[in-house]
Amino acid sequence: MPDFVRLLVDFGRALRTSGLAVGTGDVLTFSGSLATLDPTDLVDLYWAGRATLVRRRDDLPVYDEVFRQFFLGAAAPASDLVALKATPAGAVAESAFVVPATEPGSEETSQERLGLMASTVDVMRHRSFAGCTDEELALLRRIMARLRLTPPRRRTRRTRAASSGRTPDLRRTVRRSLRTHGELVSLYWRERRRRPRPLILILDVSGSMADYSRALLQFAHTARRAARRVEVFCFGTRLTCITRPLRSRSPDEALRQAASLVVDWDGGTRIGASLDTFVRGWARRGVCRGGIVVICSDGLDRGDPDLLANSLARLSRLCHTIVWLNPHRGQAGPSVGMMVAEPYIDELLSGHDLASLEEFAALLPTLS
Structure with missing residues (x-):
């Protein structure tokens, strides 16, 4: 970390040499902003510096040129400290990250290719989690970490x-x-x-959801950091609260701690019994009163359908809205669990790719 701090100070000195008004306080703000980002990612470096070190619109061309020479030049001092984020397997090779560089007085914004990382975001948004490789899931995790959730508000x-x-x-x-x-x-x-209304995520981590459970846990970690009142639960054959492990800033550490608590990972599915445990042990104590309950499951239940119906009926009376994310929606006929749950669901969405999660994030503020 001292090497990175020295690198950031040298970058601020290079900007000051080129004529930009960069003070010591600006460099401190720049360094502090990277504490919540990835300092080894050139994309995070570029936008953090542009937001904290550039004061005037006229300084943008100078900032872009200094950044290009400092981090991408042949004799760049950061070549051994900063890593280029490469394209995962199967992505388009010739695409590049596009950075806007607006010239003063011009009405059109020119696009300059810096070649920092592959911009295959639009393709990855519509790729199912079940068909992604480990490298593609890592890229989706970075994109998902930037997702912002805004729970609806209620009058008190x-x-x-x-x-x-x-x-x-x-x-x-x-x-x-x-x-x-x-x-x-x-x-x-x-x-x-x-x-803001409370947001409660109940995730299915049974065997039938194995292709989606890790991505949905990453989404829960993003939601836990984006909103204040968020509770997260996992279930297979039993219910487990994983809100506390997801408080960790590191996604890998948070998911590792959460996985250590879940003993029925990739096992059977008892949705009705798990929801009944949630209603009796958590919902009746006010956890979801006036909140948005999001159930991520394919509806393949081995338990009693009547127990599932009774649990959802009680849950619908305790919360404000029930949203169901079914990754297998539209792929086959509805399961018994989905047919039982349908009368109590307010919004039914798919959660099989990033685009469907973004659709839910856009829908969430409207559920007031």
């Missing part, structure tokens, strides 16, 4: 001061009127506070 009973509204703020109005000897010069208002 508490109120706050507002510029307008329907409820007058009598206390504030009377207090301000004392300054004008009791004359009501201005009328003040209050509005109800809004809080």
Whole structure:
């Protein structure tokens, strides 16, 4: 890490030599921003530096040129410290990461190819998790880590001061009127506070979901870091809470700790019994009250269908919305579990690729 810090300081010195107004505080901000990114990724380096070290639009061409010479030149000092992120097997070889370089006064934005990494994101978004290699899953994990989830908000009973509204703020109005000897010069208002709804992810890690469970766990880790009130559970034949292990910043460490807690990985499936355990042990204590419950499963259940129906019926009365992600949706006829669960599902989506997860992320804010 000291080598990287020295590298970032040298980069800031190179920008200052080229005429950019880069101070010590800017370099500290640049270094601090890379603490949450991957400092060995040139893409993260470029955008972190552009966001923290460039103050004026006119400085963008100079920044791009210095960055290119410093990190991509023949005698680049960072050649042994920074790794180029290569294209996974099966991707298009000639594609390159595109960085916009806008010239002052021009209305069109030119696209310059820096050759940092393959831009096959659009192709990978529609590739099923079941058909991805280990390298492609690693690339999807990096893309998924940038996914942002915004849970919907609900109105609470508490109120706050507002510029307008329907409820007058009598206390504030009377207090301000004392300054004008009791004359009501201005009328003040209050509005109800809004809080994000809880998000609860219940993931199926049984044998029939083996091709999708790791990708869905990565999605749960992303959701846990993107939103505040997120609870994550796994189930096969029994229910396991993995919220605490997913607090780790490292995805690999978080998934390793979560996998160590799940004892029924790649085993059988008892959706009804697992949901019944969740309702009796967690939902009744207020975990999902007014929240969004997301069940990721293919619906292949070996348990009692009546237990599944009763559990979903009770769960639907305790939460706000039930969303079901079925990776096998549309591939074959509906399973017994899906037919039993369908009356209690508010939104049914597919979770077999990155595009379907992005569709859920876009739908989530509208579930208010």
